[in-house]
Amino acid sequence: MTAHQHTPIVSMDMITKTFPGVKALDQVKLDLYPGQVTALVGENGAGKSTTVKILTGIYTPNGGTIRIDCEAVAFSSPNVASEAGITAIQQETVLFDELSVGENIFIGHAPRTPFGLIDTTKMHSTAKALLDGIGAPFSSHTPLRDLGIANKHLVAIARALSVDARVVIMDEPTAALSHKEIEELYELVDSLKAQGKAILFISHKFDEIFRIVDRYTVFRDGAFVGDGLIADIDENALVKMMVGRAVDQIFPDRSSATGEDVLQVVGYSHPTEFADIGFTLKRGEILGFYGLVGAGRSEFMQALFGITKPSKGVCKINGKIKIIRSPADAVANGIVYVPEDRGKQGAIIGLPIFQNISLPSLGRTSHNGFLRLAEEFKLAREYAERLDLRAASLDQDVGNLSGGNQQKVVIAKWLATQPQVIILDEPTKGIDIGSKAAVHEFMAELAALGLSVIMVSSEIPEVIGMSDRVIVMRDGLIVAELSDKELTPENLVRHAAGISAAKQLIEA
Amino acid sequence: MLRMIPVREAILGSAILALMLLIASRFAGFIAPSNLANVFNDTAPLIILALGQMVVILTRCIDLSVAANLALTGMAVAMINVAMPDLPIPVIIVIAILLGAAMGAINGVLVWKLSIPPIVVTLGTMTIFRGIIFLISEGKWVNSHEMSAAFTGFPRAEILGLPVLSWTAILTVIVFGIMMARTPLGRSIFAVGGNPHAAVYTGINVGKTQFLAFVISGALAGLTGYLWVARYAVAYVDIAGGFELEVVAACVIGGISIAGGIGSVGGAVLGAIFLGVVKNALPVINISPFWLLAISGSAILIAVAFNAQSGRKKGRIILKSEEVPHD
Numbered sequence: 001m002t003a004h005q006h007t008p009i010v011s012m013d014m015i016t017k018t019f020p021g022v023k024a025l026d027q028v029k030l031d032l033y034p035g036q037v038t039a040l041v042g043e044n045g046a047g048k049s050t051t052v053k054i055l056t057g058i059y060t061p062n063g064g065t066i067r068i069d070c071e072a073v074a075f076s077s078p079n080v081a082s083e084a085g086i087t088a089i090q091q092e093t094v095l096f097d098e099l100s101v102g103e104n105i106f107i108g109h110a111p112r113t114p115f116g117l118i119d120t121t122k123m124h125s126t127a128k129a130l131l132d133g134i135g136a137p138f139s140s141h142t143p144l145r146d147l148g149i150a151n152k153h154l155v156a157i158a159r160a161l162s163v164d165a166r167v168v169i170m171d172e173p174t175a176a177l178s179h180k181e182i183e184e185l186y187e188l189v190d191s192l193k194a195q196g197k198a199i200l201f202i203s204h205k206f207d208e209i210f211r212i213v214d215r216y217t218v219f220r221d222g223a224f225v226g227d228g229l230i231a232d233i234d235e236n237a238l239v240k241m242m243v244g245r246a247v248d249q250i251f252p253d254r255s256s257a258t259g260e261d262v263l264q265v266v267g268y269s270h271p272t273e274f275a276d277i278g279f280t281l282k283r284g285e286i287l288g289f290y291g292l293v294g295a296g297r298s299e300f301m302q303a304l305f306g307i308t309k310p311s312k313g314v315c316k317i318n319g320k321i322k323i324i325r326s327p328a329d330a331v332a333n334g335i336v337y338v339p340e341d342r343g344k345q346g347a348i349i350g351l352p353i354f355q356n357i358s359l360p361s362l363g364r365t366s367h368n369g370f371l372r373l374a375e376e377f378k379l380a381r382e383y384a385e386r387l388d389l390r391a392a393s394l395d396q397d398v399g400n401l402s403g404g405n406q407q408k409v410v411i412a413k414w415l416a417t418q419p420q421v422i423i424l425d426e427p428t429k430g431i432d433i434g435s436k437a438a439v440h441e442f443m444a445e446l447a448a449l450g451l452s453v454i455m456v457s458s459e460i461p462e463v464i465g466m467s468d469r470v471i472v473m474r475d476g477l478i479v480a481e482l483s484d485k486e487l488t489p490e491n492l493v494r495h496a497a498g499i500s501a502a503k504q505l506i507e508a
Numbered sequence: 509m510l511r512m513i514p515v516r517e518a519i520l521g522s523a524i525l526a527l528m529l530l531i532a533s534r535f536a537g538f539i540a541p542s543n544l545a546n547v548f549n550d551t552a553p554l555i556i557l558a559l560g561q562m563v564v565i566l567t568r569c570i571d572l573s574v575a576a577n578l579a580l581t582g583m584a585v586a587m588i589n590v591a592m593p594d595l596p597i598p599v600i601i602v603i604a605i606l607l608g609a610a611m612g613a614i615n616g617v618l619v620w621k622l623s624i625p626p627i628v629v630t631l632g633t634m635t636i637f638r639g640i641i642f643l644i645s646e647g648k649w650v651n652s653h654e655m656s657a658a659f660t661g662f663p664r665a666e667i668l669g670l671p672v673l674s675w676t677a678i679l680t681v682i683v684f685g686i687m688m689a690r691t692p693l694g695r696s697i698f699a700v701g702g703n704p705h706a707a708v709y710t711g712i713n714v715g716k717t718q719f720l721a722f723v724i725s726g727a728l729a730g731l732t733g734y735l736w737v738a739r740y741a742v743a744y745v746d747i748a749g750g751f752e753l754e755v756v757a758a759c760v761i762g763g764i765s766i767a768g769g770i771g772s773v774g775g776a777v778l779g780a781i782f783l784g785v786v787k788n789a790l791p792v793i794n795i796s797p798f799w800l801l802a803i804s805g806s807a808i809l810i811a812v813a814f815n816a817q818s819g820r821k822k823g824r825i826i827l828k829s830e831e832v833p834h835d
Contacts, residue, residue, distance in 0.1 A: 307708065328711035337709055348702040350769045359699055360710045362692045371690045413710070 007070065008033050009198045010055070010086065010167055015064035017050055024050040027064065028224040030217050032167055032198040037189060039201050039209045039230070041242055042219040044293075044458045048202050051219070052169055055200070056088045057081030085166035089156050089173060095144055102127035102140035105159045130158040134188050150181035157188065168192060169200045174208060186212050204292050206235050206497045218242055235499050236490075243460055243489035251465030252444040258468065259283030261319070262452045263335075263421050265304065268313030273299040274476040277313070281421065286443060286453040288467030290460070291496050296476035297456045298340065301423050305337040306330045317420070331360050334420035338410065340429060340456075346410040349399040353391055354380035356398050357412045383412035411442070422446060423454045428462060440466055460489050472496050516763045516814075520778045524785055531789040538789055545670060551784025552677035553578075553732045555777055557751070558758040559684045560725035562776040565759055566701045567718045568768030569619060569626035574729040575751035576637035577611045579743075581733030583641045586650040586659075586743035593656040600659065601734060608730015609723050611637060616719030616726075626718075634752070641745045652741035663739045673735055680728065685773045697721060701768030757804060758783050761811040770815075782807060 008031035017025040025047045032038050040048050053059040054066075057075040065072045068084050075081045095104050102124045103110075111122040127140035136154045138147065144155065153173065160168060170189075174182045189212050192199055203209055209216070210230065217227040218241040225241050263281040268274070274296040281287050289297045303310045306324040315322055317333050324330045330337070339346070347356055357380040358365055365375040380394050387408045391401060398409055414422060424443065428436040443466060447453055457463050463470055464487055472480040472495040480495040493499075532539045557574050564571040585604050588595065611633065618629040652660060663673040670678075688694035699707045700717045707714055737743045762779025764771030783804060790800045 305709075326711070326713065327708060328713070331711040339705075339709055346703075346706055348699050348706050348769070350702040351698055355695065355698075359695065359712075362695060366692055369691060370686075371692065371695065373690075 006033070008067075009069060011067040011070075012051070012055070013065045013067065015051075015054060015061045015066070017047075017054060017059060017061050024222050025054075025061070025219075026223045028219060028222070029227075030200075030224075031227070032200055033215065034166075034198050035193050035196045036214040037193060037199040037201050037212055038215040038217060039203065039213040040217050040219065041203075041209065041238060043242060043460055045221065046219040046242075047222040048219065049171070050222075052088055052171055052200075052202070055081065055086055055167075055169060057086075082163050085164060086169070087160040087163055087165040087167070088169035088171065089153075089160050095152055095155060095159075097143075097145040099144060100140065101131070101138065101142050101144055101147070101155050101158075104144050104155050105130065105140070105162050107159075109163065126162070127158065130161055134158060134161070134191070135184070150184070153181075153185075154188075165197065167198045167200070169202075171202045172204070173201075174203065174205065182208070204497060206238070206499055209238075210235065239490050239493050239499075243493055251462075252441050254286075254444050254447065254468075258285040259450070262317065264316040264319075266314045266316070268300060268303060268310050268315070270299065270303060270308070270310050270476075273308075274303075274473075277473075277478055279471055279478070279481070281452045281454065283420075283452055284447050284450050285468045286447050286455055286466055288463040288470035289454060289456045289473060290458070290463045290470050290492050291473035293458060295473040295496065297473050298425055299476075300473075301337060301425060301454070301456060304330070305335060305423065331417055331419075334418070335423070336360075336414040336417055336419040336421070337423045338414060338425065338427065340425040347398045347406045349397070351398060352395050353384070353389075353398055353401070353409055354394040356409050357383055357394075357416055360413060361416045379416050380412070383416050384408075386415070387412050419451065421452045421454065423456070425456045426458065427455060428457070428459065436462075460492055463492065464489065474498055517772065517774045517778060519814075520762065520775065520782060524778065524782050527782070527785055527789070531785075531793055534793045538792060545674070547784055547788045548677075548781075549671050549674045550788055551781055552673045553736055554751075554754060554758055554784060555677045555780040556680050556728050556732050556735075557725075557755040558762065558776045558780040559680055559773065560728035561755045561759050562762070562764050562771055562773070563684075563688075563697055563721045564626075564718075564725045565756075565764050565766060566697050566768055566771055567714075567721045568701050568704065569718050569721065570630065570756065570766075571612075571615060571722060571725045572627065572630040572752050572756075573611070573615060573634040573637060574725060574755055575748040576634040576641075577608055577726055577729035578733040578736060578751070579745070579747045579749075580611070580637045580641050581607045581730040582737035582747060583645055583650065583743045583745075585734045586655060586737050587644065589656055589659045590650060590654050593659075597658055597662050601731065604730045604734035605727045606730070608733060609727035612722045612724070612726015612729070613719070616722030619722065620715035620719040638745065645743075645745065647745060650737075650743040655738070655741060660738050660741045663735045673739060676731070676735060681773060681777055688773055693717075693720065698769060701765075701770075703769070754783060757808050760815075761807050763811065763815060765815055766812075779811075 010032045012028065012030040014027045014029065015025055016023070016027055028047065028051070030040065030051060040051065042048050050059065054061050054075070057078040057080050060076060066075060067073070073080070073084065075084075096107065099107070105127045106123050111119040111126065113119045124140045131138070131140060131154070134154055134157055136151065136158065138151060144152065147155065173185060189199060189201070201213055213230050215227065216230050216233065216238065218225040218238070220242065260283055261280050262283050266278045268277040277300050279287070291297050299308070302308050304315065304324070306326045306329050309325070315324060322333050324333060324335070327337075348359070351359075354377050358376040361379060362371060365372055365379055377394060384391070384394060389408045389412065390405055398406055401409065427443065428439050440462070443453055443455065455463070455466060467487070469481060469483040470487055470492065471478055472482065472492060474496055479498070480491070482491055528539055537543060557578070561571055561574060581604050584607055585600050588603065589600065615626070615629050615633055618624050619626050663671060665672050667675055688697070696707070696712045696717045699710065699712055700714050704714050736748060740747070758780040759771070759776055760766065760779070761782055762771070762775035762777070764776060786800060786803050786807070790803070791797070
């Protein structure tokens, strides 16, 4: 290691960022060294994305200093960050299908001729040099739409490098790649290192962290936990740093008296998304589904709900085999799904509250094919009262309600169908701690009423605090079922990230 | 909904009333009951088609093939009448409705099963339907003397002082009023247009609902096809050319959101009547046809601007509620 490698290019010191009601980052520090890869490790909600947004100038921190080459700078806009040589390759980079590779690389900063027109010759020759530098197997004239995901990723990388970057941020770069493509990405990371660039590498996958990273920094709940050289730490210690926490969230007390089997799933498979999913759900039980993003949890739930079709598998409800071909079948059989994106997939703006609540239950409120408004109102009033919905009138447009009350309308809608099984996909994603507690309280109430709850969640405290049992999925398969004493943060992360016991011995 | 939409309908209703008073100040005879009945009868086909179009637009689609569907059905039933003059009128009407519905079903299947954008599908079928009229008629006209007296007489027959054509429109309005407000299908149509993603999770089949909307629109176009050809006692390739745009215009003026999910039967009917009044009144008071086009065009722009304004207001409310999730 030469001397200059001991001086970070970028150094974040005591950075704090608050949003209304939430402290996203609390006095964190992060150093990026030239010619080295630094991994930023943490659970969902640890503050990784916020950090990336601060480094790229999208967010302005509320406190702390960012130094570049030991000089304090203010990143007031994304332009300032990119002039400082910081560039990010996003999880989902926005590229333009109808433009060529070269045009995609240089969109917004293309070389110009003296007349102000785009200098296509120079653009393509520079693009070719960049593409050759990262070993891209295609020409800069190729239309982007002809490229696969992995090659599009190379274009995104070339675009990031085209601004003469000194610091490259890679946010879960391997999430969408195959094994071979991941190997190629590793080679690329090595060549960027050799060019002396500082790389910030964000990943949930421990095998790749230990494979290519030189340094690590761990955040937890928006706070700095520790950093160091990867050579000085093993996987177990890193997992502990990541998940070890003070119990600062209180979950509702639940008597886990569960009843008979309500739902049995056997051998559910899909050609590309998941295989051989099987489990039993009891009355009054909360069953957690944990896994990394992209482990196939939501995909399986959508198949169970009839939105997509499984290629194999049987689903039994109350011991009887049921075939669910459509969401309507699922609702008729007592299964409801509260999807992750409730804004997009929840309330129907434009319909009044009572019509939103009665929408999946119209079979019960109509006679001979005609709706009975009085019965719809009765149904809506019953559930609105149970959920303490605050609205001037049930005849009001849902669009005029606050976010929390809209959420209550969506939940009332599902409860009104008198379901047996309720699937909650990331029920507390993106909401503040106060509202989270209310949602948890409500889930406990549902279970106490004898409903069976499937909770898909990526938040470890929630999974452990709420679930009677937890199924862990990885790469489309069930890898573990944990309950009681086995249900620890370390176990969850190990199974989800695929760290086997044998491998731990080797690493140790 | 019961509270919001009457505001828009009241504005449109007062605009129509003001327009009629303005015309009456120049030509008092316009607001004589007999003339108003004529204007209504003249507007009846537009009202019927606007209701079908409303259903389609509510599900986030559009049906540009209605006028071509009308012309093809009209030509087909006219030719059937020429070939079999003794076929009773109820049978002719059933044939017209089924034929129209079948053409609507073609649109619907293409949108539902092949996921082709509705504007492309109906632009294509519009041209195809017109082409088929040319093929089956070989470009010839079917004239009044070839049609049977019962065939041409039916839409003009008077019941309680109003022609059957007007009664058909009134009946359609009633049926649609009930369908949209009181049947699960009507509710699904609003839900699909309002938030298709949420509708899926509610167990509503979005594609099938859009398919049914096209079938409904097609059936009404078929029915109007017979009434149109019989009323004007002539069938040829180009009848009702460009009428689809007037139908869409009636919906837009009536406050049916082109983005889907928002609209009412009353709005569509008032939108059609507004256009009908403008169309019938201006020639009467000697205003040049240029103004007719200009007024229709301005009405569309004003209506869209009005809708955009209310849409923007709604956007602000959503943002505000997102700002304070912790209250």
